[in-house]
Amino acid sequence: MELAKLQDDTAAVPANVILEALTEEVGDPGVFDRFDHEPLASASIGQAHAASLAGTEVVVKVRRPGAVETVRADLEILQNLAVTAARHSEVARGYDVVGIAHDFSTTLLAELDYLTEAHNAERFAASFADDPRVQFPAVFWETTTSRVLTLQRVHGLKIDDVAALDVAGIDRRELAARATGVLCQMVFEDGFFHADPHPGNFFVAPDGSLAVIDFGMVGELDDALREHLIALLVPLLRGTRP
Numbered sequence: 001m002e003l004a005k006l007q008d009d010t011a012a013v014p015a016n017v018i019l020e021a022l023t024e025e026v027g028d029p030g031v032f033d034r035f036d037h038e039p040l041a042s043a044s045i046g047q048a049h050a051a052s053l054a055g056t057e058v059v060v061k062v063r064r065p066g067a068v069e070t071v072r073a074d075l076e077i078l079q080n081l082a083v084t085a086a087r088h089s090e091v092a093r094g095y096d097v098v099g100i101a102h103d104f105s106t107t108l109l110a111e112l113d114y115l116t117e118a119h120n121a122e123r124f125a126a127s128f129a130d131d132p133r134v135q136f137p138a139v140f141w142e143t144t145t146s147r148v149l150t151l152q153r154v155h156g157l158k159i160d161d162v163a164a165l166d167v168a169g170i171d172r173r174e175l176a177a178r179a180t181g182v183l184c185q186m187v188f189e190d191g192f193f194h195a196d197p198h199p200g201n202f203f204v205a206p207d208g209s210l211a212v213i214d215f216g217m218v219g220e221l222d223d224a225l226r227e228h229l230i231a232l233l234v235p236l237l238r239g240t241r242p
Helices: 015-026 067-088 090-094 097-111 114-127 162-167 172-190 223-238
Strands: 046-053 056-063 148-152 192-194 202-204 210-212 218-220
Touching: 015 056, 015 148, 046 148, 067 090, 067 097, 097 114, 114 148, 114 172, 114 192, 162 172, 172 192, 172 210, 172 223
Parallel strands: none
Antiparallel strands: 046 056, 056 148, 192 218, 202 210
């Protein structure tokens, strides 16, 4: 329960600060037909607001002021601690804590750039373009920068809201199979996967289709690693030893 609070439950940045950031990044915030001052969600890096752009419902994510500086300072502390641990602990060296800290830093710094997230969203959408059962929000590039991200708004039930899914008549077994299939395609076929697949990032439309959001954290696998993973997975599914 406590970890679930981390998904979208951080103290909100005041609306005037968000509007100032929008002005700096995209010019006049009046480009939006509507911009809700009350955020949809507020996280450690960014804050999301419902809005309307050229008659289309969108979600505008704005990076928190000072987020880059805070994250860089924290990561420097983490990396220094990792180096110290590796210097004094054989166990830490064995786990390559320095390498882990470096990879974590690279991933987190990438999340700070919303242009990267926008490109990730379009890459996922292209991969699933022929599958109507999976939806990815469109990017509105005219109001997207490294600090501001504007995406088509998706609606639906949270994938872990069991009671609501039952009321809506959604076949949960079929939904689970679909969600698993989406993740398997990302990992085993595309080698490009959503690396933060918690329930807050997956919604279920009334027709049972799956809508995916939040593309700041992704992973990539080369062909060799995918083949190794498949060689491990197939025997597990068959109940035999690899």
